[in-house]
Amino acid sequence: MNEPVVLGIESSCDETGVALVRGTTLLGDSLASSVDEHVRFGGVVPEVASRAHLEAIIPTIERACDDAGLTLADVDAIAVTAGPGLAGALMVGVSSAKALAWALDKPLYGVNHLCAHVCADVLDHGPLPEPTMALLVSGGHTDLLLVRDIVTDVQALGRTIDDAAGEAFDKVARVLGVPYPGGPHLDRLAQQGDPTAIRFPRGLTSARDLEKHRFDFSFSGLKTAVVRWVQQRQQDGLDVPLADVAASFSAAVADVLTRKAIDACQEFGINDLQIGGGVTANTQLRTMAEERCAAAGISLRVPRVRLCTDNGAMVAALGAQVVARGVPPTSLALGTDSSLPVSTSFVA
Ligand code: KG4
Numbered sequence: 001m002n003e004p005v006v007l008g009i010e011s012s013c014d015e016t017g018v019a020l021v022r023g024t025t026l027l028g029d030s031l032a033s034s035v036d037e038h039v040r041f042g043g044v045v046p047e048v049a050s051r052a053h054l055e056a057i058i059p060t061i062e063r064a065c066d067d068a069g070l071t072l073a074d075v076d077a078i079a080v081t082a083g084p085g086l087a088g089a090l091m092v093g094v095s096s097a098k099a100l101a102w103a104l105d106k107p108l109y110g111v112n113h114l115c116a117h118v119c120a121d122v123l124d125h126g127p128l129p130e131p132t133m134a135l136l137v138s139g140g141h142t143d144l145l146l147v148r149d150i151v152t153d154v155q156a157l158g159r160t161i162d163d164a165a166g167e168a169f170d171k172v173a174r175v176l177g178v179p180y181p182g183g184p185h186l187d188r189l190a191q192q193g194d195p196t197a198i199r200f201p202r203g204l205t206s207a208r209d210l211e212k213h214r215f216d217f218s219f220s221g222l223k224t225a226v227v228r229w230v231q232q233r234q235q236d237g238l239d240v241p242l243a244d245v246a247a248s249f250s251a252a253v254a255d256v257l258t259r260k261a262i263d264a265c266q267e268f269g270i271n272d273l274q275i276g277g278g279v280t281a282n283t284q285l286r287t288m289a290e291e292r293c294a295a296a297g298i299s300l301r302v303p304r305v306r307l308c309t310d311n312g313a314m315v316a317a318l319g320a321q322v323v324a325r326g327v328p329p330t331s332l333a334l335g336t337d338s339s340l341p342v343s344t345s346f347v348a
């Protein structure tokens with residue numbers, strides 16, 4: 001028997017994503033981004049994002065169906081990001097999903113954005129090994145997750161105690177006069193620089209910090225260190241070597257992320273590490289993760305970049321896993337939860 005077709009909707013931040021998935025196969029997807037509308041503000045403006053979702057949602061659903069060569073009549077279930085994320089932005093996706101579920105008389109599943117990021121990988125590499133260690137690095141999150149079962153058992157081992165990794169990239173970029181979002185620009189600059197030129201601090205890695213924050217991250221001290229270093233150069237009337245700063249900063253981020261992720265794998269005896277989220281596009285992070293995993297005998301799974309950034313496919317992929325377990329659908333009274341904990345993979 002054919003597995004059900006799940007339509008997934010993502011609207012937690014600045015991307016409106018819709019996709020159709022059957023099992024672990026991506027049938028079609030579509031994405032609309034409001035990122036250009038946030039550039040002049042140097043960060044995502046929630047009201048602007050919500051308005052953009054409203055305008056994009058119906059055309060994006062239509063394009064995803066066209067891409068899959070299917071119609072809404074072929075859809076067996078609807079999955080939607082219920083949280084975490086921006087309240088108004090989430091509301092657009094959740095309201096649309098509820099309307100579709102009601103109109104098509106199909107079951108609705110509210111799912112967790114962070115678990116969906118992890119689940120995106122099944123579309124590229126098949127079912128997740130269980131247990132898997134997952135490192136999620138984006139503009140909104142930096143989480144280290146112990147995934148024993150993506151539907152029923154996801155445990156947060158650590159998270160950032162201040163800025164997310166992508167947020168640190170965006171803030172440092174602003175200081176260097178690089179446009180938003182800073183990650184991709186700094187990545188390009190870094191490739192011309194020397195990652196060992198400046199020794200920037202590695203947050204929460206001292207013996208004392210590790211006692212309390214073994215698997216947590218902190219990037220705000222690093223950001224301040226970069227700002228101070230740049231200001232000092234300017235005060236001294238010296239040029240700021242942008243490429244070296246970008247490379248040394250990125251190296252500090254990639255070093256801590258990969259070190260803690262591998263330590264967690266070793267401490268919990270886990271052989272598989274999965275990395276997701278927009279910062280996964282970062283060249284140094286990818287290279288360092290590959291080298292260090294190979295040295296530690298850990299197998300690394302990183303989905304293609306399009307599946308790492310926010311998208312509808314990851315939501316449909318998690319929806320398909322939830323449906324496959326035969327759990328009861330979420331009520332049409334589903335609300336949004338800006339701080340939905342990662343331990344709640346789907347809303348019962
Ligand atoms: O996952 P994502 O698309 O959106 C969420 O934040 O949920 O991640 C976007 C973040 C931004 O902060 C952006 O600067 C960062 O990912 N990013 C990168 C790179 N590409 C995107 N950071 C470092 N290097 C990159 N190549």
Ligand code: ZN
Nearest residue numbers: 113117138310
């Ligand atoms: Zn995300």
